[in-house]
Amino acid sequence: MINNAKAIVKVDSKDAKLSMAHFFVAFGALAIGGLMGLLQTLVRSGKFELPFGIGYYQILTAHGVLMGLVLTTFFIMGFQYAAVSRTAGPHSSAARRTGWTGFWMMTAGTLMSGTMILLNEASVLYTFYAPLKAHWIFYLGLTFVVVGSWVDGIAQIMTYAKWRKNHPGVPSPLLSFMAVINTVLWIVATLGVAATVLFQLLPWSLGLVDTVDVLVSRTLFWYFGHPLVYFWLLPAYMCWYAVVPKIIGGKIFSDSLARLSFILFLLFSIPVGFHHQLTEPGIDPAWKFFQVILTFMVVIPSLMTAFSLFATFERYGRSKGATGILGWFKVLPWNDARFIVPFIGMAAFIPAGAGGIINASNQMDQVVHNTIWVTGHFHLTAATSVILTFFGISYWLIPHLTGRKLTKKMNKLGIIQAWVWFIGMAFMSGSMHIQGLLGGPRRSSFSTYGDSKQALEWIPYQIAQAVGGTILFIGIILVLVIFINLAFFAPKGDEEFPVGEAENSEERAPMVFENWKLWLGILTALILFAYTIPFIDIIQNAPPGSKGFRTW
Amino acid sequence: MHMHKLEKIWLILGISCLIIFLTTVGVSAFYMGNKPPSCLLTIDPEKVDQQKPFDKPGLHKVEGKEWDYELVYVAQAFSYNPAKVEIPLGAKVKVIATTKDVIHGFEVAGTNINMMLEPGYISEYTTTFDKEGEYLIVCNEYCGSGHHLMFSKIEVVKK
Ligand code: HEM
Ligand SMILES: [Cu+2]
Ligand SMILES: [Cu+2]
Numbered sequence: 207m208i209n210n211a212k213a214i215v216k217v218d219s220k221d222a223k224l225s226m227a228h229f230f231v232a233f234g235a236l237a238i239g240g241l242m243g244l245l246q247t248l249v250r251s252g253k254f255e256l257p258f259g260i261g262y263y264q265i266l267t268a269h270g271v272l273m274g275l276v277l278t279t280f281f282i283m284g285f286q287y288a289a290v291s292r293t294a295g296p297h298s299s300a301a302r303r304t305g306w307t308g309f310w311m312m313t314a315g316t317l318m319s320g321t322m323i324l325l326n327e328a329s330v331l332y333t334f335y336a337p338l339k340a341h342w343i344f345y346l347g348l349t350f351v352v353v354g355s356w357v358d359g360i361a362q363i364m365t366y367a368k369w370r371k372n373h374p375g376v377p378s379p380l381l382s383f384m385a386v387i388n389t390v391l392w393i394v395a396t397l398g399v400a401a402t403v404l405f406q407l408l409p410w411s412l413g414l415v416d417t418v419d420v421l422v423s424r425t426l427f428w429y430f431g432h433p434l435v436y437f438w439l440l441p442a443y444m445c446w447y448a449v450v451p452k453i454i455g456g457k458i459f460s461d462s463l464a465r466l467s468f469i470l471f472l473l474f475s476i477p478v479g480f481h482h483q484l485t486e487p488g489i490d491p492a493w494k495f496f497q498v499i500l501t502f503m504v505v506i507p508s509l510m511t512a513f514s515l516f517a518t519f520e521r522y523g524r525s526k527g528a529t530g531i532l533g534w535f536k537v538l539p540w541n542d543a544r545f546i547v548p549f550i551g552m553a554a555f556i557p558a559g560a561g562g563i564i565n566a567s568n569q570m571d572q573v574v575h576n577t578i579w580v581t582g583h584f585h586l587t588a589a590t591s592v593i594l595t596f597f598g599i600s601y602w603l604i605p606h607l608t609g610r611k612l613t614k615k616m617n618k619l620g621i622i623q624a625w626v627w628f629i630g631m632a633f634m635s636g637s638m639h640i641q642g643l644l645g646g647p648r649r650s651s652f653s654t655y656g657d658s659k660q661a662l663e664w665i666p667y668q669i670a671q672a673v674g675g676t677i678l679f680i681g682i683i684l685v686l687v688i689f690i691n692l693a694f695f696a697p698k699g700d701e702e703f704p705v706g707e708a709e710n711s712e713e714r715a716p717m718v719f720e721n722w723k724l725w726l727g728i729l730t731a732l733i734l735f736a737y738t739i740p741f742i743d744i745i746q747n748a749p750p751g752s753k754g755f756r757t758w
Numbered sequence: 759m760h761m762h763k764l765e766k767i768w769l770i771l772g773i774s775c776l777i778i779f780l781t782t783v784g785v786s787a788f789y790m791g792n793k794p795p796s797c798l799l800t801i802d803p804e805k806v807d808q809q810k811p812f813d814k815p816g817l818h819k820v821e822g823k824e825w826d827y828e829l830v831y832v833a834q835a836f837s838y839n840p841a842k843v844e845i846p847l848g849a850k851v852k853v854i855a856t857t858k859d860v861i862h863g864f865e866v867a868g869t870n871i872n873m874m875l876e877p878g879y880i881s882e883y884t885t886t887f888d889k890e891g892e893y894l895i896v897c898n899e900y901c902g903s904g905h906h907l908m909f910s911k912i913e914v915v916k917k
Contacts, residue, residue: 261903331900337860337877338902420861420876463765485872487879488798506773513765572870576863576898645867647898653906658894660867749800749878755860757835757902 217288217703218296222607224305225291226693228284229604231313232277233689239272240682247634247675250668252652262651263329263758270332271323273589274434275351276316281596282441283308283358286385288603289444290362292703293379294369301364308358315350318343329758331649333427334407336418339754342411345403352396352403359389370720377715380461381448381705387468388440390722391433394729395476398429410754417751421488421744428479429737432501436475438588440468442595445548446515449599452704453544456522459514461708462715467507467514469719473729474503477736481566485575488747493740500736501566508559515552521709543612543620544704547598550624551591554631558586561639576649579642582635590631594624597685602701604692611699616688623684630681634674641667803877806832806858815839817851824850825884831855833862833875836904838895843910845887846917852884863898866912874899887914 217225242265248254249262256262287305291297297305321343322328328340334348366386369378377383402423410418447464451457458464480497483489523534539545561583564570574580601620605612612620642648646664655661718724806812811830817840818828826849832839833855845851855864857875864881865872873881897908 263900263903263905329903335861335899338900420878424876460762483874486874487876487881488800490798506769509769510765513769517762517765572872575872576865576874645865645869645894645896647863647865647867647896647906649900650896650898650906655894655896655909656911658909658911659892660894661896747798747800750802750804752803752877755835755902757860757904 215292215703215705216700217291217607220302221288221291221297224302224309225284225288226604226607227306227309228280228287229600229607229689229693231316232280232284233686235272235276235280235316236682237686239269239277240679242266242269242272244675244679247668247672250650250652251672252665252668253672261326261329261758263331263649264323264326266649267329267331268320268323271319274332278438278588278592279351279355280312282388282437283312283355285441285596285599285603286362286388286444287358288607288703289381290365290385292381293705294365294382297361297365298368301361301368304364305358305361308354308356308361311354311357312351313354315347315352315354318347318350320347322347326758333431335427336407336410336420336423337752337755338758339411339756342408345408345411349400349403349408352400355396356393359392362386362389375717377461377465377717378720379705380458380464380708381444383465383720384440384444384448384468387472388437388444390726391440391472391475392437394733395430395433395437398426398479399431402426417753419745419748420752421486421748422741424483424486425479425489425737425741425744428482429476430479431482432479433475435584435588436471436504438592440471441599442548442551442592443468443471443511445595445599446552447511448706449704450515450545450548451518451522451706453542454519454522454539456518456525456706457709458706459517459521459709460713462713462719463510463514465715465719467510469725470507470510471504472725473732474500474507476729477732480736480740481571484571488744489740490743493736497736498566500732502563541617541621543601543617543624544598546621547601547624548595550628551594551598554586554590554594554628558583558591561586574642576647577642578638578646578648578650581648582638582642585631585635585638590627590635594627597623600685600689601692602704604689605696605699605701606703608693608696609698609700610692610696611701612692613696616691616696619684619688623681623688626677626684627681630674630677630679632674634671634678637667637670637674641671799880799882800878801856801880803856803858806856811854812856817843817845823852825852827851829853831864831910832858833864833897833908834858835860835862835902836897836908838864838897838908838910841910842913844913844915847890847914848886848888850884850886852882854880854882856880860901861899862901862908863896865896865898867894867896869893872898887912890914890916 245265249256322341328344330338330340334340362385366378366382406418406423409415448458478497478501480494481501484494519538520534523537526537528534528537601612641664644664801809812832815830815832820828829851855875857877862875864875871883871885873883875881891914893912895910897905
């Protein structure tokens with residue numbers, strides 16, 4: 207008993223409070239965003255119309271912003287803040303103050319942009335492509351969210367830096383290292399979106415300038431848009447690499463390789479935004495292809511990750527006496543929500559990754575670009591792999607932070623939730639993929655396109671999406687029930703924050719991994735190489751700018 | 759840093775596949791001409807109607823070029839001009855399109871004609887229509903409240 211209590215290292219209770227504050231916003235966004243998602247699928251089925259003159263694109267904007275930007279950013283910042291506190295020690299009061307400042311800035315920004323969406327002043331979708339012109343408060347709110355997230359992230363960096371100072375020559379704790387990599391990735395990536403919002407869209411929506419350069423704005427946006435998805439993914443990888451091994455009772459396959467793969471993700475996720483702009487005019491195809499090559503470099507750390515995870519599982523299985531090629535598979539803890547929920551997420555990443563290879567390839571992209579296939583794709587990556595892993599994290603992290611326990615009943619409900627999600631997504635994402643291959647466009651309300659034969663063929667798939675959406679919405683209700691239980695009602699107790707240990711604890715990670723000057727230097731060089739010439743081209747060959755339009 | 763032997767083999771295999779894959783994509787793009795639409799021509803988005811070839815949207819026979827026809831589209835929220843064209847079966851056609859207002863998509867559903875139309879830029883794609891039938895052009899980039907009502911039709915007919 208005493209031993210057990212000692213083994214549990216708690217996140218400092220003041221840090222826990224700030225983490226929880228993030229989670230309340232994140233799960234609030236999930237609740238509202240989930241309802242919007244359901245409504246979208248119902249409208250697209252053609253059997254349902256929105257009441258009170260609410261527009262389809264208004265709720266789609268809300269869904270994209272709440273799910274893609276708010277839920278993810280708040281959850282990730284809350285999780286990483288706790289992970290750094292757990293592994294590098296409690297945040298100083300200065301770092302904590304910084305964290306709270308960032309949190310409130312992000313929250314204020316969310317409310318500003320959210321209000322404008324509610325008022326139908328900003329139905330421009332979460333990508334807000336110019337020359338669609340939203341209310342300036344919408345852009346100002348986004349600025350607050352982004353700058354707030356920088357401030358929030360700096361709290362993690364401060365605590366990491368303090369740890370490094372107190373432990374010269376020693377590699378930092380793995381989870382802290384990973385959190386800081388992701389924060390750095392985020393800061394470097396958001397410079398692009400901050401630039402277009404601050405220097406182009408905000409002055410333009412305020413009427414200070416008349417026109418905007420559309421391609422410059424899009425290029426800055428996509429400089430941010432691709433690393434955005436790695437910002438979502440890396441916290442899930444933190445869980446897979448460094449938390450899941452502890453949950454199953456195994457070891458981290460290799461601490462050094464885990465660090466190396468995170469560095470490679472940092473380097474190869476940013477200078478690649480053109481792969482979202484493959485079908486657009488004004489960009490030289492040679493530069494598009496160059497960025498396609500850089501895009502595919504992430505295959506290398508992805509392969510490393512897959513290998514490490516399966517090696518961890520297999521070694522654990524063998525240590526339990528499993529034999530044969532797949533015997534280890536059976537002995538994994540299938541009844542533990544903390545394991546199986548992220549595991550289903552990992553499994554979804556296999557088809558999701560394959561789809562991603564198609565999207566990023568020059569020619570194949572032409573078949574699927576901006577079809578509903580793409581929406582199907584990222585509901586597998588983000589809305590399944592990443593989100594289920596986040597749910598799995600919540601099932602131990604929320605009770606850990608609130609001083610409660612995950613009960614048997616909630617554990618079971620968590621497992622049911624994951625299967626409900628999986629089934630709902632199989633319907634929704636599966637039919638989106640097929641409809642996309644048949645040419646069905648994304649971001650589109652119900653339409654028969656003048657009773658076109660092709661468009662009529664899409665409708666059964668849209669009905670299947672509504673079936674999937676309904677099942678998914680049940681999944682949302684279940685996870686909210688669990689969240690509220692763990693935050694307020696679960697019995698008091700000590701829930702562990704699992705942190706894995708490396709299999710070979712003598713082998714220390716090389717210190718070069720923490721050489722930030724080196725990695726930031728290489729990153730800067732790659733970005734400059736991939737973007738300087740095409741960007742100068744884009745500016746030099748720019749057509750007359752566009753004035754703003756309000757077409758909703 | 760130590761790397762397991764199996765992991766080395768795994769990575770070498772993986773990276774080899776990657777190189778083969780990228781070479782295929784690259785060769786296909788630059789030697790076989792399967793590049794994504796990337797036209798570098800620009801235009802004043804407020805004077806689209808006055809400028810060639812957008813002053814005469816529709817299908818035009820051309821001589822002495824690598825293609826037989828030019829098919830010119832002007833997009834604006836929420837329609838394409840022309841709303842319907844007939845193309846003779848087997849014709850090699852250069853599609854030339856631009857937008858007068860916001861960003862639109864130009865996708866001939868079920869084919870690989872798929873490009874973005876951005877204000878100030880001209881988008882082009884050359885292709886051969888070698889299957890008879892009706893084709894639907896949809897706008898696949900959000901452009902406003904009528905986005906899903908924005909379409910045009912192509913009829914490929916034997917002549
Ligand atoms: C109840 C669960 C969900 C349902 C039913 C749902 C449904 C949908 C549908 C139908 C669309 C596309 C509509 C269109 O293109 O016209 C969509 C878009 C989107 N969803 Fe979800 N979704 C769900 C959960 C999520 C989650 C958890 C995330 C994020 C992690 C997410 C992120 C997005 C994003 C970013 C878009 C793109 C919006 C845009 O194109 O502007 N969704 N969702
Ligand atoms: Cu991308
Ligand atoms: Cu449109």
